[in-house]
Amino acid sequence: MKKLQKVLLALLVLLVFIIYFLQHVSLSCYFLTCYSKDEFPSDLDETNIMKAPGIMFVETTDTVEPSALAVCSVESASLRNPDKHVYYFLKGFSGELSHYPRSRHKAIHVLASLKNVTISPLSLKALFQETPLSSWYEQVNPFWEKYWIHVLSDACRIALLWNYGGIYLDTDIISLKPLAFQNFICAEGYEAANGAALGFEKHHQFIWDCMEDYVRNYDGGTWGSQGPALVSRVLKRWCQSNELGPFFNLECKGISYLPPKHFYPISYTNWESYFQHWRKSDIKSFFAETKGVHVWNYKNVGQQKQVTSGSGTLIEYFFSKYCPTTYKSLVKGANQGQHFQELLED
Numbered sequence: 001m002k003k004l005q006k007v008l009l010a011l012l013v014l015l016v017f018i019i020y021f022l023q024h025v026s027l028s029c030y031f032l033t034c035y036s037k038d039e040f041p042s043d044l045d046e047t048n049i050m051k052a053p054g055i056m057f058v059e060t061t062d063t064v065e066p067s068a069l070a071v072c073s074v075e076s077a078s079l080r081n082p083d084k085h086v087y088y089f090l091k092g093f094s095g096e097l098s099h100y101p102r103s104r105h106k107a108i109h110v111l112a113s114l115k116n117v118t119i120s121p122l123s124l125k126a127l128f129q130e131t132p133l134s135s136w137y138e139q140v141n142p143f144w145e146k147y148w149i150h151v152l153s154d155a156c157r158i159a160l161l162w163n164y165g166g167i168y169l170d171t172d173i174i175s176l177k178p179l180a181f182q183n184f185i186c187a188e189g190y191e192a193a194n195g196a197a198l199g200f201e202k203h204h205q206f207i208w209d210c211m212e213d214y215v216r217n218y219d220g221g222t223w224g225s226q227g228p229a230l231v232s233r234v235l236k237r238w239c240q241s242n243e244l245g246p247f248f249n250l251e252c253k254g255i256s257y258l259p260p261k262h263f264y265p266i267s268y269t270n271w272e273s274y275f276q277h278w279r280k281s282d283i284k285s286f287f288a289e290t291k292g293v294h295v296w297n298y299k300n301v302g303q304q305k306q307v308t309s310g311s312g313t314l315i316e317y318f319f320s321k322y323c324p325t326t327y328k329s330l331v332k333g334a335n336q337g338q339h340f341q342e343l344l345e346d
Helices: 002-032 068-080 106-112 124-128 133-139 148-164 205-216 228-239 268-275 280-286 314-322 324-345
Strands: 054-059 086-090 117-121 166-169 173-175 184-189 192-200 250-252 255-258 292-294
Touching: 054 068, 054 148, 068 086, 068 106, 068 117, 068 173, 068 314, 068 324, 106 117, 106 324, 124 133, 124 148, 133 148, 133 205, 148 166, 148 192, 148 205, 173 314, 184 228, 192 228, 192 292, 205 228, 228 250, 228 255, 268 314, 280 314, 314 324
Parallel strands: 054 086, 054 166, 086 117, 184 255
Antiparallel strands: 166 192, 173 292, 184 192, 250 255
């Protein structure tokens, strides 16, 4: 009898383990979207894509239908900088727009209609070749990475800046003003820099130092370690200082260190302010010196707050003013379709 009980107990433990493992796999696939490390051959020639240094955005999941916020970010950069090339690299994009029917891929066609925007596939092997990131990429297993799409994005931005130079922006930064090509980093707070907006010339030593630090001190299990923390610790060594605050609005060995108001006027702790009502007079005064607003979209993953036409929120104001095509096609159009569906259900 006791032997049978032990067998049943062992089977129960095994069943619990199997259930846990299957849940773990499904969660990993949910967050990682279960894609391979690279979809394209390593000999993909991206030099023909890069006509000149420009403003660069990256999508590290396999999606080829960007969110309205991502489309707005690219469009706003395009409209605010009509004299610059804007590049949107998508890991899952085949390179042929005809592969994606407009009926199912409206967002990418909105971007394709913008004159100075180039939509490009992204070969990670090619991007990381001949950089310190190559060895990391060959060894890393996405399945075991807690924040894979984020650490991959952190790697891509510094590799793109090293290879091509220009300006990198996250796909949740809405551009409000033109951007100048210069070597710059923007502070997130008094003692922390951030990598959501970076500008560097091709083959700048600071970016090489970032790539070396990325591999040497790799910690994919700690949020931000390969992003803001990486930029902050390398900048401290670059400036030979344990404090970054005193460098606000100054140059440190050829790198301009911009204060938070330029890209992070609203801190991540107050991200919900973007979905609240603002008076237009307050908007103009508060963002008077802001080059681009970082919306901190990762904070919104759990709540899924949407941009809604007629809501009078700050985020709607930015969409309507700085990315009007996105607003008309992906916000107003989507809201009208949803309202029509609700009327049918009633």
